[in-house]
Amino acid sequence: MNKKNTSVLIVGVGGQGILLAGKILSEGLLTFGYDVKMSEIHGMAQRGGSVSSHIRYGEKVFSPVIDRGRADLIVAFEKVEALRWLPWLSPEGTLLVNNEEIYSMPVILGRQAYPDRLEEVLPSLVPSVKVLEASKIAREAGEPRGANMVLLGGAVALLGLNERDWGSILDKGLPSRGREKNKEAFARGVASLKA
Amino acid sequence: MKELLTGNEAVARGAWEAGCHVAAAYPGTPSTEILENLARYEDVYCEWSPNEKVALEVAAGASMAGARSLCAMKHVGLNVAADPFFTMAYIGVNGGFVVVDADDPGLHSSQNEQDNRWYALHAKVPMLEPTDSQECLDFTKAAFALSEKFDTPVLLRLTTRICHSKGAVETGERTELPVKDYVRNPSKNAMLPAAARVRHALAEERLLELQEYNETSPFNLLVPGEGSLGVIATGVGYQHAREALGDRASYLKIGMTWPLPLKLMADFASSVETLWVVEENDPFVESGLRALGISCSGKDRLPLVGELSPAILAKAILGEEEMSGKKTGIPVPDRPPLLCAGCPHRGLFYALSEKKDLVVMGDIGCYGLGSLPPLNVGESTICMGAGFSAAIGFQKADERAGRTRKVFGLLGDSTFFHSGITGLIDAVVNKSKAAFVIMDNRITAMTGQQENPGTGRTLGGEDTAALNIGRICAACGVREENIHTVDPYDLAASRKAVQAVIETPDTAVILTTRPCALLRDVREERAGMVCVVDTEKCVLCLSCLKPGCPAITKAEGRIVIDSKACNACGLCLQLCPTGAISKEAAGHE
Numbered sequence: 001m002n003k004k005n006t007s008v009l010i011v012g013v014g015g016q017g018i019l020l021a022g023k024i025l026s027e028g029l030l031t032f033g034y035d036v037k038m039s040e041i042h043g044m045a046q047r048g049g050s051v052s053s054h055i056r057y058g059e060k061v062f063s064p065v066i067d068r069g070r071a072d073l074i075v076a077f078e079k080v081e082a083l084r085w086l087p088w089l090s091p092e093g094t095l096l097v098n099n100e101e102i103y104s105m106p107v108i109l110g111r112q113a114y115p116d117r118l119e120e121v122l123p124s125l126v127p128s129v130k131v132l133e134a135s136k137i138a139r140e141a142g143e144p145r146g147a148n149m150v151l152l153g154g155a156v157a158l159l160g161l162n163e164r165d166w167g168s169i170l171d172k173g174l175p176s177r178g179r180e181k182n183k184e185a186f187a188r189g190v191a192s193l194k195a
Numbered sequence: 196m197k198e199l200l201t202g203n204e205a206v207a208r209g210a211w212e213a214g215c216h217v218a219a220a221y222p223g224t225p226s227t228e229i230l231e232n233l234a235r236y237e238d239v240y241c242e243w244s245p246n247e248k249v250a251l252e253v254a255a256g257a258s259m260a261g262a263r264s265l266c267a268m269k270h271v272g273l274n275v276a277a278d279p280f281f282t283m284a285y286i287g288v289n290g291g292f293v294v295v296d297a298d299d300p301g302l303h304s305s306q307n308e309q310d311n312r313w314y315a316l317h318a319k320v321p322m323l324e325p326t327d328s329q330e331c332l333d334f335t336k337a338a339f340a341l342s343e344k345f346d347t348p349v350l351l352r353l354t355t356r357i358c359h360s361k362g363a364v365e366t367g368e369r370t371e372l373p374v375k376d377y378v379r380n381p382s383k384n385a386m387l388p389a390a391a392r393v394r395h396a397l398a399e400e401r402l403l404e405l406q407e408y409n410e411t412s413p414f415n416l417l418v419p420g421e422g423s424l425g426v427i428a429t430g431v432g433y434q435h436a437r438e439a440l441g442d443r444a445s446y447l448k449i450g451m452t453w454p455l456p457l458k459l460m461a462d463f464a465s466s467v468e469t470l471w472v473v474e475e476n477d478p479f480v481e482s483g484l485r486a487l488g489i490s491c492s493g494k495d496r497l498p499l500v501g502e503l504s505p506a507i508l509a510k511a512i513l514g515e516e517e518m519s520g521k522k523t524g525i526p527v528p529d530r531p532p533l534l535c536a537g538c539p540h541r542g543l544f545y546a547l548s549e550k551k552d553l554v555v556m557g558d559i560g561c562y563g564l565g566s567l568p569p570l571n572v573g574e575s576t577i578c579m580g581a582g583f584s585a586a587i588g589f590q591k592a593d594e595r596a597g598r599t600r601k602v603f604g605l606l607g608d609s610t611f612f613h614s615g616i617t618g619l620i621d622a623v624v625n626k627s628k629a630a631f632v633i634m635d636n637r638i639t640a641m642t643g644q645q646e647n648p649g650t651g652r653t654l655g656g657e658d659t660a661a662l663n664i665g666r667i668c669a670a671c672g673v674r675e676e677n678i679h680t681v682d683p684y685d686l687a688a689s690r691k692a693v694q695a696v697i698e699t700p701d702t703a704v705i706l707t708t709r710p711c712a713l714l715r716d717v718r719e720e721r722a723g724m725v726c727v728v729d730t731e732k733c734v735l736c737l738s739c740l741k742p743g744c745p746a747i748t749k750a751e752g753r754i755v756i757d758s759k760a761c762n763a764c765g766l767c768l769q770l771c772p773t774g775a776i777s778k779e780a781a782g783h784e
Binding site: 013014023026030035036038039040049050061062063065067068069070080081083084086087088089090104105107108110111112113114115121125 | 197303304356359361431438502504505506517520523525527528534535564740745
């Protein structure tokens with residue numbers, strides 16, 4: 001396997017803004033001179049299903065997909081999705097997880113259980129876990145729907161890319177409505193996790 | 196500067212740069228964004244056609260008239276369009292004619308994972324298979340030239356992973372080409388038997404020329420490696436192989452996969468000690484290689500089902516164990532897709548779910564999700580339109596078996612226009628006792644909101660005729676008194692319509708009329724509208740949970756409605772026996 005490339009897996013639930021976060025991250029990586037591939041699955045996933053976006057970057061990237069045990073960073077927008085995708089994390093990888101619960105239909109109907117206190121369980125399962133209160137941070141930034149930008153900011157910090165010029169990338173990638181507040185949410189995400 | 200483009204965006208860009216004049220498609224994942232992107236260029240006429248057969252014929256006619264034309268569809272769409280596709284292979288082209296086909300290995304959003312490369316072999320047309328976004332652009336451009344050079348339609352075969360992966364792409368500018376002159380030529384264009392016999396022979400000759408061309412075509416690439424291992428690869432499988440094997444293998448990437456470059460493949464095979472063929476789904480290239488008597492590893496060791504990945508190849512070819520990843524031992528609850536909060540399909544589905552003795556034949560679209568718990572309405576999903584036609588046959592069989600239950604056929608507005616109308620005509624003419632439901636939500640929803648003949652807008656956003664489904668049903672011969680138009684947010688009306696069609700032995704229709712809850716107009720109109728629960732009145736009977744609305748949950752011993760998700764459709768309110776749920780403007784809770 002090509003070890004020189006970095007693999008980032010962004011996962012969550014349809015409607016959480018995962019694809020936009022992945023798009024902005026990929027655009028930034030291309031602008032900063034990396035070869036980038038990003039793979040996402042649309043379709044049925046849009047209807048409240050589990051959604052994933054695979055992003056790989058480095059000098060030269062061939063495959064657009066991340067296999068089990070190969071993700072350097074998993075950004076989970078929801079806690080059960082973090083658990084679902086945990087087998088994709090490399091032994092040295094980092095999990096960034098949003099302390100958010102979204103119940104699926106089997107949970108709502110009482111047919112399956114939503115695991116308790118995952119924000120405490122996940123750090124006991126893998127060595128490197130960061131938990132963010134992204135929705136709270138987004139509200140404080142004045143953009144209740146900006147949790148995806150908080151998590152993107154956090155991911156950028158964990159990837160050591162926070163010194164780059166993200167302002168113009170965000171200007172290009174974000175819709176004009178609520179752009180400044182979304183940028184503030186991104187900045188607060190960076191600040192939460194920067195080394 | 197390079198741009199980050201999906202395969203679909205790159206195909207659209209390539210078509211535009213090639214001077215494409217006319218393009219047509221029916222939406223279908225993973226191909227939909229090709230036409231959506233191409234339509235942004237003003238110099239190309241683009242349309243959503245009612246189905247893939249119409250789309251291919253529109254493009255074929257444009258080609259005949261001298262325009263560079265393109266049509267795009269998902270893999271099962273080419274089944275629908277196969278009739279004109281095969282005959283266009285005899286007729287050939289005037290302006291370049293490219294048929295874009297998007298297969299779905301892994302069935303991310305399809306009813307099967309058929310490998311459409313066999314269509315190229317079967318129809319005798321050349322086929323290109325890009326391996327990344329840059330090749331999507333380059334091959335699309337080249338396909339138009341290839342089409343004109345060899346007087347043939349060209350099949351551009353993509354897969355989900357190619358369509359929906361982004362990569363860096365060097366773009367170019369458009370070459371403006373005039374639409375070519377048209378000269379009447381029935382012996383080429385009118386496929387009566389005498390002319391078609393001649394054209395068939397020419398198509399066979401053309402294949403031999405194409406094969407000779409492909410031996411040195413620019414679509415294939417030889418990448419020398421260090422060892423004695425050789426890999427012949429296609430599509431995204433090539434990228435996975437490069438990732439997994441690195442410099443340990445030599446590669447022959449085949450970008451033009453029909454007709455196969457047999458000499459090139461044989462030469463490569465003789466230059467290596469161990470030979471693998473890496474391709475998703477069927478052993479298409481491998482079959483060609485084996486027919487030459489060349490032994491190789493391929494589908495004896497690699498899966499026929501699903502997508503490939505670097506780890507699958509590393510395990511099969513190098514014997515490297517796949518990484519298992521962290522095992523937690525904690526059960527992970529499933530997250531199946533579902534009907535959205537406020538989805539207008541839910542009301543009629545709920546009314547149907549209350550009836551025990553009925554059978555509902557389903558179709559392709561969001562309403563396929565009605566078959567999942569807790570609604571459990573829908574027995575079958577075959578293909579576009581089969582919801583109606585299969586219901587006719589099911590009811591006739593029931594009748595012969597002495598079974599008296601009501602049979603329903605169910606589909607949506609876009610599916611009705613695509614291939615439901617013919618089934619309804621069959622039902623009326625052959626006196627079907629089944630009932631036919633059209634869930635008209637005023638958009639093609641599942642593929643991400645595309646216009647259809649009922650929406651009154653074209654792909655380009657122009658106003659146009661909005662076809663009236665009720666009047667079409669009447670024109671097909673359904674009696675007016677048997678056409679029940681209901682607002683599915685009104686549960687009493689939905690129940691009444693279901694009961695009425697159960698009671699009539701005539702061919703009957705239920706037409707629901709609420710637009711999709713995700714439409715911008717609907718979201719704006721219903722913004723701030725929510726249902727709220729009065730916990731004093733709530734007796735926790737859980738009736739409100741029965742329709743499976745994702746906005747309603749029971750948490751910490753009480754019913755909670757998520758005000759961010761709820762749009763006050765009011766279905767739960769109509770099910771509450773104690774009047775504990777009411778509509779309010781958001782923020783008053």
